[in-house]
Amino acid sequence: MSIKQLAGQTIYYGLSNIVSKLLNYFLTPFYLGGILTQAAFGEMSNVYAYIPFANIILTYGLETAFFRFAKKDNEARVLSTATISLLFSTISITILLLLLKGTIINSYTGELAGLAGHPQLYTYIILIMAFDALTAIPFAQLRQEGRPKRYAAIRIAGITTTIFFNIFFLKLCPEWYAKGYHWLPNVEAGSDQLGYIYLSNLLGSGITLLLFLPQIIRINWQFDPQLWKQMLSYALPLIIVGMAGMVNETFDRAWFLPQYLPGNDLEAKKEVIGLYSANYKLAILITMFIQAFRLGAEPFFFKQAKEENPQKTYARIMKLFVVMLCFMFLFVSLYLNIWKAFLRQEIYYEGLRIVPILLLANIFLGVYYNLTIWFKLTDRTKTGAVITIITAILAFALNYWWIPVMGYFGAALATMVCYFIQMVICYVWGQKHYPIPYHLPKLITYTLLAVIIYYVYAWLNKTWLSPEDIYAVKPLSLLVATTLYGLYAWFIIKMEKREFAKLPVIGRFVAKL
Numbered sequence: 072m073s074i075k076q077l078a079g080q081t082i083y084y085g086l087s088n089i090v091s092k093l094l095n096y097f098l099t100p101f102y103l104g105g106i107l108t109q110a111a112f113g114e115m116s117n118v119y120a121y122i123p124f125a126n127i128i129l130t131y132g133l134e135t136a137f138f139r140f141a142k143k144d145n146e147a148r149v150l151s152t153a154t155i156s157l158l159f160s161t162i163s164i165t166i167l168l169l170l171l172k173g174t175i176i177n178s179y180t181g182e183l184a185g186l187a188g189h190p191q192l193y194t195y196i197i198l199i200m201a202f203d204a205l206t207a208i209p210f211a212q213l214r215q216e217g218r219p220k221r222y223a224a225i226r227i228a229g230i231t232t233t234i235f236f237n238i239f240f241l242k243l244c245p246e247w248y249a250k251g252y253h254w255l256p257n258v259e260a261g262s263d264q265l266g267y268i269y270l271s272n273l274l275g276s277g278i279t280l281l282l283f284l285p286q287i288i289r290i291n292w293q294f295d296p297q298l299w300k301q302m303l304s305y306a307l308p309l310i311i312v313g314m315a316g317m318v319n320e321t322f323d324r325a326w327f328l329p330q331y332l333p334g335n336d337l338e339a340k341k342e343v344i345g346l347y348s349a350n351y352k353l354a355i356l357i358t359m360f361i362q363a364f365r366l367g368a369e370p371f372f373f374k375q376a377k378e379e380n381p382q383k384t385y386a387r388i389m390k391l392f393v394v395m396l397c398f399m400f401l402f403v404s405l406y407l408n409i410w411k412a413f414l415r416q417e418i419y420y421e422g423l424r425i426v427p428i429l430l431l432a433n434i435f436l437g438v439y440y441n442l443t444i445w446f447k448l449t450d451r452t453k454t455g456a457v458i459t460i461i462t463a464i465l466a467f468a469l470n471y472w473w474i475p476v477m478g479y480f481g482a483a484l485a486t487m488v489c490y491f492i493q494m495v496i497c498y499v500w501g502q503k504h505y506p507i508p509y510h511l512p513k514l515i516t517y518t519l520l521a522v523i524i525y526y527v528y529a530w531l532n533k534t535w536l537s538p539e540d541i542y543a544v545k546p547l548s549l550l551v552a553t554t555l556y557g558l559y560a561w562f563i564i565k566m567e568k569r570e571f572a573k574l575p576v577i578g579r580f581v582a583k584l
Contacts, residue, residue, distance in 0.1 A: 098234065098237055099349065099352050099413060099414075100412075100413045100414065100415045101237070101238075101241075101242075102115075102268075103349060103414060103415040103416055103419065104415045104416075106241050106264055107264060107265070109341075109342040109345040109346065109418065109419075110338050110341040110342050110345060111185065111264070111265060111341075111345075112345035112348065112349065113340075113341035113342055113343070113344035113345035113346075113348065114183070114184055114185030114265065114341055115185075115265055115268060116324050116344055116345060116347075116348035117183055117184045117185075117324055117329075117341075117344060118184045118185075118186075118196060118269075120321035120322070120323075120324040121180075121184070121321070122196070122199070122200055122203075123320065123321055124314060124321070125200045126200060126203055126204060126207075127310060127313035127314055128164070128310065128314075129157075129160070129161055129164060129200060129201070129203075129204035130157065130204055130207045131160070131303075131306055131307065131309075131310050132305070132306030132307060132308070132309030132310055132312075132313070132452075133153045133156065133157055133207070133208065133302065133306055134207050134208065134210075134211045135305075135306065135309055135447065136153070136302040136303075136305050136306035136309075137149060137150070137153050137208060137211050137212075137215065137302075138211065138214075138215060138373050139302075139305055139373060139447065139450075140298070140301070140302055140305070141215055145298075146215070147290075147291050148291075148293060148295055148298060149298065149302070150208070150212060150290060150291075151290050151291050151292055151293045151294065151295075152293070152294055152295045152298050152299050152302065153208050153302065154208050154287065154290055155292065155294045156294075156299060156302075157204065157205065157207065157208055158205065161201050161204045161205055162201075164201075165197060165198070165200075165201040168197050169194065169197060172190055172193050172194070173190075175193065176188075176189070176190060176193050181193075182337065183329050183337065183340075183341070185265060189263060189265075189266065191266060192263070192265060192266050192269055195266070195269035195270055195272070195273045196269055198273055198276075199269065199272050199273050199276050202273070202276035202277055202279065202280045203276055203279075205280055206276075206279050206280055206283055209283040209286050209287060210222065210225075210226075212286070213225075225279060225282045225283065226279075228278060228279065228282060229275045229276065229278055229279035229282075230275060231275075232271075232274055232275040232278040233271050233272050233274065233275030233276075234271075234275075235271075236267075236270070236271035236274050236275070237267075237268060237271045239271075240256065240258060240267035240270070240271060241258060241264060241267055241268070244256055244257075244258045245257075245258050305450060305452060306452075308452040308453045308455065308456040309452050309455070309456075311456035311459065311460065312443075312452065312455040312456050312458075312459045313459075314459075314463075320436075322466065323347070323470065323482040323483075323485070323486060324344050324347065324348055324351075327466075327467075327470040327471075327474060327482055327485075328340065328343060328344050328347065328474065328479060328482055329344065331470055331471055331474035331475055332474060332475070332478065332479075333475055343478070343479055346418070346419055346421070346422045346479065347422060347425070347479040347482065347483075349414055349419045349422065350414070350419065350422035350423060350425055350426055350429075351425075351429060352413075353403060353407070353410050353413070353414075353423075353426045353429075354403070354426060354429045354430050354432075354433050357396060357399045357400065357403070357430055357433040357434065357437065358433055360395060360396070360399060360437075361396075361433065361436065361437040361440060364392060364437070364440075364441075365440055372385070372444045372447075372448070373447075373448070382505075382506065382507045382508060383508065385444065385507050386507055386508045386509050386510060387570070388441070389438070389441050389442075389507075389509050389510075389514070390509075390510045390513060390514065390567075390570070391570065392437065392438075392441055393434075393438065393514050393517060393518060394517055394563055394567065396433075396434045396437050396438075396518075397434070397517050397518055397520075397521040397559075397563075398521075398559075398560070398563075399430075400427075400430045400431065400434060400521050400522075400525070401521050401524060401525060401555075401556055401559060402556070403426065403430055404426065404427040404430055404525045405524075405525060405528055405552040405553075405555065405556055406549075406552060407423050407426060407427075407542055408541075408542045408543060408544045408545075408548060408549075409544065409549075410426075411423055411542055420542060422479065423542055424480065425479065425480055425483035427525055427529075428480075428483045428484060428486075428487050429483050429486065429487070431487055431522065432483070432486045432487035432490045432491075433490075434518065435487065435490035435491045435493070435494045436490045436493075436494075438494050438514075439490065439493050439494040439497055442494065442497040442498055442501055443455060443497060445497075445501035445504060445505035445507065446501070446504075446505075448505060449504055449505050451504065454500065454504075455497075458493060458496050458497050458500065459493065461492075461493075461496065462489045462490075462492055462493040462496070465488075465489050465492060466485060466486075466489045469481075469484075469485035469488060469489065470482055470485045473485055513566070517563065520559065520562070521559065524555050524556075524558075524559055527555070528551065528552055528555055529541070531551060532548055532551075536548045536551060
């Protein structure tokens with residue numbers, strides 16, 4: 072597979088991921104526009120912060136192990152072994168979690184997540200996690216076989232179902248019930264909106280699993296114990312990698328903010344989590360591109376390792392990847408006065424100051440994900456676990472130090488610092504065991520220049536363009552932002568014209584410049 076093929080597949084994965092994320096993202100202003108209170112949005116954000124942890128445990132690295140062990144002569148055996156393992160473990164853990172329902176929903180965590188007194192919400196959440204886990208290997212199979220169109224179709228079908236039922240339950244049902252259709256649920260008569268949100272998500276996950284049933288049924292159901300042990304030996308350290316990584320990605324909402332914010336007012340803490348989470352979603356453009364890239368790149372990297380001098384290809388990919396991340400950083404940060412419209416209510420606007428910090432944090436995270444290929448290719452997954460444990464410990468220390476002093480801004484700053492250090496450690500360690508000739512001066516220059524441009528714009532906005540309200544939509548502010556963005560694009564194109572000319576679609580346009 073060439074870089075052009077990777078770019079083409081990433082476009083498909085990207086389109087499906089972008090459509091899915093954007094559709095899901097448009098639910099945020101829908102919720103914030105009167106469906107959920109700030110505290111309820113905080114409860115929901117807390118729940119969705121824990122789900123990635125559960126998914127890591129439920130899939131226990133088998134997805135990456137599948138890519139590592141799947142070859143033309145044994146792909147069917149690897150697929151069936153991984154599927155049987157995941158099916159058995161998911162059913163077992165789901166039953167266990169349902170048996171522990173009473174203990175969990177009555178705990179402090181359950182109260183913070185709004186589950187106390189609502190056992191049905193807990194059941195919905197557990198089933199969402201189970202369905203998502205069961206689709207992990209089928210999605211991985213599509214990526215391994217290079218079928219991004221089917222991947223995109225199933226992904227979009229699932230999120231579209233979720234969106235439809237959100238609108239049906241929370242928008243249409245109240246209107247139709249008021250008109251006399253009393254066979255519909257009376258959502259506005261004290262019903263729990265969060266329950267309908269989780270139910271909508273459950274139906275979307277269920278449709279996704281249903282669409283995979285023909286693919287799952289066709290599997291040659293054979294379990295290879297020896298192969299399974301090899302896959303587990305490779306995959307289990309990835310649980311630590313994933314869990315420790317999630318400490319940075321979601322623990323700020325799930326644990327750090329509730330624990331370290333001053334005071335004992337639970338409702339006030341939920342409101343802070345809601346404000347923080349709403350603004351966190353403005354970093355979606357970078358996060359969805361990173362996810363799209365990972366979907367296409369992971370199987371590509373393993374296949375590319377068999378080619379001659381794969382390190383050179385990895386270095387080129389990293390450079391293009393960082394350039395795209397920098398463009399996205401500026402696209403969001405320079406136009407925050409427009410992006411704020413998605414937050415709907417002014418009570419969330421004060422959190423806009425954390426968005427550039429979180430965008431930069433996600434750049435570091437994206438680079439880190441790109442760097443991790445060295446320990447996956449060399450079977451040093453335990454090294455990856457060590458790296459993420461180090462940064463997880465740092466995350467605990469920084470959040471413990473900064474949140475009581477700076478509030479949610481401290482959580483955002485800690486996230487950025489942890490991702491930066493994680494990225495640096497992974498790079499230095501990787502160069503010792505699997506040297507890759509990354510274009511380090513260019514990577515640093517492009518990233519640093521993007522950050523400088525944003526802060527120059529922010530300074531101009533604060534002192535000259537719009538000192539009374541830096542997030543106001545003003546023609547002059549937009550003109551300056553667009554000019555700075557254009558200058559950055561001109562510089563990058565001049566520096567990388569030959570590289571861009573080799574890419575599909577955009578290469579034809581760049582070559583004419």
